[in-house]
Amino acid sequence: MAVESTALRQLAEVTPNYRIAPHNIEAEQALLGAILVNNEAFYRVSDFLEPNHFFEPVHQKIYDTARGLIRGNKVATPITLKTFLPPDVDIAGLSVSQYLARLAAEATTVINASDYGRTVYDLAIRRDLIRIGEDMVNAAFDAPVDFAPRDQIEESERRLYEIAEVGRYGGGFQKFETALTTAIDMAARAYQRDGKLSGLASGLRDLDNKMGGLQASDLIIVAGRPGMGKTALATNIAYNVARAYVGQTKPDGHMETVNGGIVGFFSVEMSAEQLATRIVAEQSGIPSSTIRRGGINERDFERIKDVAIELQHLPLFIDETGGLSVAQLAARARRLKRQRGLDLIVIDYIQLLSGSSKRASENRVQEVTEITTSLKALAKELNVPIMALSQLSRQVESRDDKRPQLSDLRESGSIEQDADVVMFVYREEYYLSNKEPRPGSDEHLKWQTEMASVHGKAEIIIGKQRHGPTGTVNVQFEGATTRFSNLAHDMQPIEGPDAF
Numbered sequence: 001m002a003v004e005s006t007a008l009r010q011l012a013e014v015t016p017n018y019r020i021a022p023h024n025i026e027a028e029q030a031l032l033g034a035i036l037v038n039n040e041a042f043y044r045v046s047d048f049l050e051p052n053h054f055f056e057p058v059h060q061k062i063y064d065t066a067r068g069l070i071r072g073n074k075v076a077t078p079i080t081l082k083t084f085l086p087p088d089v090d091i092a093g094l095s096v097s098q099y100l101a102r103l104a105a106e107a108t109t110v111i112n113a114s115d116y117g118r119t120v121y122d123l124a125i126r127r128d129l130i131r132i133g134e135d136m137v138n139a140a141f142d143a144p145v146d147f148a149p150r151d152q153i154e155e156s157e158r159r160l161y162e163i164a165e166v167g168r169y170g171g172g173f174q175k176f177e178t179a180l181t182t183a184i185d186m187a188a189r190a191y192q193r194d195g196k197l198s199g200l201a202s203g204l205r206d207l208d209n210k211m212g213g214l215q216a217s218d219l220i221i222v223a224g225r226p227g228m229g230k231t232a233l234a235t236n237i238a239y240n241v242a243r244a245y246v247g248q249t250k251p252d253g254h255m256e257t258v259n260g261g262i263v264g265f266f267s268v269e270m271s272a273e274q275l276a277t278r279i280v281a282e283q284s285g286i287p288s289s290t291i292r293r294g295g296i297n298e299r300d301f302e303r304i305k306d307v308a309i310e311l312q313h314l315p316l317f318i319d320e321t322g323g324l325s326v327a328q329l330a331a332r333a334r335r336l337k338r339q340r341g342l343d344l345i346v347i348d349y350i351q352l353l354s355g356s357s358k359r360a361s362e363n364r365v366q367e368v369t370e371i372t373t374s375l376k377a378l379a380k381e382l383n384v385p386i387m388a389l390s391q392l393s394r395q396v397e398s399r400d401d402k403r404p405q406l407s408d409l410r411e412s413g414s415i416e417q418d419a420d421v422v423m424f425v426y427r428e429e430y431y432l433s434n435k436e437p438r439p440g441s442d443e444h445l446k447w448q449t450e451m452a453s454v455h456g457k458a459e460i461i462i463g464k465q466r467h468g469p470t471g472t473v474n475v476q477f478e479g480a481t482t483r484f485s486n487l488a489h490d491m492q493p494i495e496g497p498d499a500f
Contacts, residue, residue: 023123036107040110078100155331201213202214204473206473210462217380217383217385220388221390221419230425233460235279236483237346239279241260242262255341263316264345266321268348268349269348271320275320276318287480326374342384349388375388396408403461419464457487
């Protein structure tokens with residue numbers, strides 16, 4: 001007997017302890033009963049509860065059928081439902097008609113319906129988390145050779161973030177009073193920000209006046225031909241936003257941005273070191289070429305050191321990974337927002353990103369369409385502005401007036417459609433400097449006069465803006481340090497037609 005007891009004990013020790021996924025059949029039954037007794041209960045849970053959130057398959061079918069009837073302006077009762085359910089189903093020894101009658105007889109009140117709905121939903125989320133965990137384990141065990149661990153991490157992060165963001169209890173109609181309070185809060189925050197703007201201040205006064213700052217959830221395209229300074233404009237704005245950052249701790253312990261913002265810079269083209277050198281040059285006034293050649297004196301080095309001390313604590317995070325897919329970029333942006341916070345994303349540049357392998361195998365235009373659509377969705381999802389740089393086609397060079405237009409965007413259809421703002425960087429000085437006539441000629445004197453009028457100036461042409469005017473803003477551009485700054489007040493921006 002003792003041997004038998006020992007054997008049973010050893011068997012129990014090695015037998016796995018199987019666990020059933022979390023669920024609450026009673027809560028599901030109470031909710032379904034409430035819906036069958038009073039269809040009004042359905043509207044308490046319809047905005048967040050789906051049939052697949054129920055654990056019991058029969059309950060999934062009952063809820064889905066009831067949902068279809070109610071949304072079709074019909075009554076969902078045990079009598080009307082049984083017509084659409086298999087009559088030969090045995091549910092714990094009960095027929096379909098008997099089970100539906102039992103649900104209605106033991107129903108909870110309509111008032112409690114939303115609470116039971118949240119219970120069912122929360123347990124479904126737990127089951128989803130378990131599935132993701134199991135998939136992670138299985139994928140790690142059986143991963144193919146070409147499936148890198150980093151890809152698995154990013155895919156798992158995407159699925160987790162999807163669960164966190166989709167299907168929340170909120171949503172639906174809200175009282176105008178609530179919307180009004182939100183609008184007043186936005187105005188209060190704008191009053192506290194630099195420049196009294198509703199969006200993030202770019203640091204360029206006239207540009208901010210025309211755009212109201214960089215607006216949350218906007219996809220902002222900055223385009224230009226090589227040499228125009230689009231990367232310089234992006235780094236200038238990223239620096240200005242990060243430098244102005246002020247945060248405060250909320251009662252729940254989270255940091256809230258009061259002014260400026262935390263910036264995530266995806267430098268697909270340049271290395272982090274090159275980008276840092278650019279910003280140091282912009283802020284110190286010492287050309288980056290001089291810094292790279294080592295042609296600096298002790299005074300210059302002290303200036304660079306002072307700038308470096310100021311820069312090292314900026315909330316500016318750089319990802320220099322080349323060949324990023326838009327899915328990888330999104331996963332890293334979500335991670336940064338979760339871990340450090342995020343108020344602005346800068347991408348240099350769109351044409352160096354890749355879409356899914358399926359789209360890439362079709363054609364480039366469809367791939368760019370996927371990229372821009374994904375970036376716009378990411379801006380809305382994270383509620384931050386995304387500034388993405390883009391190339392222009394060579395057709396600009398064939399025109400006499402080389403100021404870019406929307407049609408000059410490469411793969412322009414999707415970029416123009418998905419973007420909330422499209423701005424072009426244009427410098428007449430760049431083109432004029434390449435047309436220098438023979439020195440001493442009358443043409444050369446005319447050329448010198450024209451060069452003097454455009455020297456150190458650039459145009460930011462707003463070709464599209466969903467919620468504001470289009471037009472041109474004149475700014476100062478220092479070519480040696482690639483720095484954009486405000487022009488004097490007497491140089492007014494060129495106004496263009498409004499486009500809403």
